[in-house]
Amino acid sequence: MTLNRMTGAALLAATLALPTLASAEVTSPECIAPAQPGGGFDVTCRVAQTGLADAFGGPMQVTFMPGGIGAVAYNLFNTTRTDDPNAIVAFSTGSLLNIATGKYGDFDENDVRWLGTAGADFGAVIVKADSEYTSLEQLMTDLGNDPSSIVVGAGGSVGSQDWMKAALLVRETGASPMDMRYVAFDGGGDAIAALLGGSIEVYTGDVGEMASHMEAGDMRVLAVMSDERLDGAFAEIPTAKEQGFDVEWTIMRGFYMGKGVSDADYNTWVDAFKAAYATPEFEQVQADKGLLPLNLAGDELKARVDENMATLREIATEAGLIQQ
Template identity: 70%
Template sequence: MTFIRFSAALACALGLAAPAFAQAQIDRPECVAPANPGGGFDLTCRVAQTGLAPHVASPVQVTFMPGGIGAVAFNQFNTNRADDGSAIVAFSTGSLLNIITGKYGAFDENSVRWVATAGADFGAVIVRADSEYQTLKDVMDDLSTDPQGVVVGAGGSVGSQDWMKGALLMREAGGTPMQMRYVAFDGGGDAIAALLGGSIEVYTGDVGEMVPYLDSGDLRVLGVLAPERLDAPFNEIPTAKEQGFDVEWTILRGFYMGGQTSDEDYQKWVDAFTAAYATEDFAKVQQERGLLPLNMAGAELDAAIAKSIETLREISIEAGLIQ
C-alpha cells in the first residue's frame, strides 16, 4: 500500500489549488461509526468531524451503527443507503479482512466507493529489551530454520490483523502461515504483558502503541512494516524492507460510501479531504488521535485498496481462511 507523506512544498501547492475558503456543499454531512462509541471507528469519524470542519459548509455529525464489527453498516450502505451522498462510513484494514473472509455477506470491495483515508498506523516486530534477538534478521533466520521454535503472539486470533503480520513474516522466511507458532491474546495490552513476562518471544504489534515502552527501555522494535522510515520518535527504527525483507503492514483507517452514490456527491467528499490534507491543522488532528500521515483520496485510494485486497486474499488462501 502506498505511503504518502506530504512535503511542505507539496502541501503549499495543494493549498493554493484548494484554498481554505472553498467549502464543499454537502447536505447534512454524516460520518457513520459502525460500532458503539469509543474505539477505532469512533476515532476515525472524529478525525473527519474535526479535520474537515474548515472544508465543509455544515458540521459533520457522528452517528453509530454497531453490529458485526462493521457488517451491519456495510450491508446498510449496499441496500437502502447505497445512494446516500451525505454519509461516509469508517473502515479499517480489519474491515477489508472481513470482506475477504465473507463476514460482510455477499457484498465485496467493489460494492462501495472508497473515499479517503483518515491516517494510519504501521505494524512492528517487537521484542523485550533483553531478548536474544538483536535484529530482524535473527528472527527471520529462526523462522526459516525452526519456525516452531519461535513463539509469536499478538492481540488477535488466527485471521486477525496482528496474525496477518506474523503470517507475512513467515511467508517471507520461506514457510507457510500455518507453520507459525502463534499465541492469541484478547488485545495488545495482554500481548505486551505476555512479552514482558516471557510467555512469548516476538510481538507483532503496532508501532504507534510503542512510545511509552520505548521511553521506559522495556521493549525494542526490530523493524517497522512501513514502506519507508517514519518520523520521530520512530525515525531511528529501520523498516523491514531496508533490512532485506519485503514485508509491509499498514493499519489503514478511512471512509467509504454506498456504491450507488453519484459522482458529484462522491467528488465533494474527495475534494474536502484533499483540501484538508494540504493543511497543518489536519496533520495535528491525526497526531492528536494517534495516527500517522497516510493521505489518499479518490482514485489513488481505489488503487491502494485493490492492491491490499489482492495481498490479503493471497495470504488468506494460503492460511486456509478461504478457498
C-alpha cells in the same frame, strides 16, 4: 452589454449550483470505527475527527462498532444504513483482504462508496518493554527453531492482515506459518491489552497505533514493515529489511460510505477531504498519528481500491485462503 450578459450568466450558474450544495444533508458527522477503542480503526477516525474539524460546522462524533473485524459495520451499511449522509466508516488494507476472502459475506468492494484516505500505515513487530527480545533477529531465530514456542497475537483471525504479517515473519525464517501459535482479538486495542497483560508475547500490529504509546515506554517496537525508515517519532525504529528480513506490509487507511448515499452528500465529503489534504494542519495530524501522507478521494480512491483488490485476491489465492 456583452459583459453584463456574461456577468448575468455567471450569476445564473452560481444560483443553479446552490441547490446542489443545499441538498447536502451532512449535519451530524460521525466516523464509525468498526472495532474496540485503541486500535488502527480508532486512529483512522481520529484523523478524520481532527483533520475535518471545521468542515461541517460542528464536531465529528466517533462511534465504535466491533464485530468480525469490520464485518458487522460493512453489513450494516449494506442493509439498514445504506443512504446515511452523516456516517463514514473506517477501513484498512485488512478490510479489503477480508472482502477478498469472503469474510464480509456476499458483499464485495462494489457495494459501498469509497470516500477518502487518512494516510498510510505500516505493519510493526511489537513486544513489551521488558521482553527478552531486544531485536528482531532474536525473535526470528526462535520463530525459526520452533514457531509454536512463542505466542503471537493481533486484531484479526487467521487470514486477516495482522495474521498475514505474522505469517510472513514465520515464512521468512523457513518455518511454516501453520505451526505458529496465534491468538486472534477483535481489534488492536484488545491485542495491546493482552500484550501488556502477558497473555501474548508478540503483537503484529501497526506502527500508527504506537504513536500514543511511545512516551509511555511500556512497549518496544522491534521492527517496522516499511521499505524505508519512517520520519519523526519512528525514525529510530529499524525496518525488518535493514535487519535482514524481506518482510513488508503497507496499510492504506481510509473511509467508505453506504452505496445509497446521494451524489450531493458524497461529493460534499469528497470535497471536504480534498480541501483538508491541501492544508499543513492535515499533514500534521497524519504525522501525529504515525501515518504517512496518502491523499486519495473519490474516483482516485476507488481506482486504488480496485487495484489493491486484484492484488490481494492473487496473494490470498497463493496462500490458500481462497479456494479455486
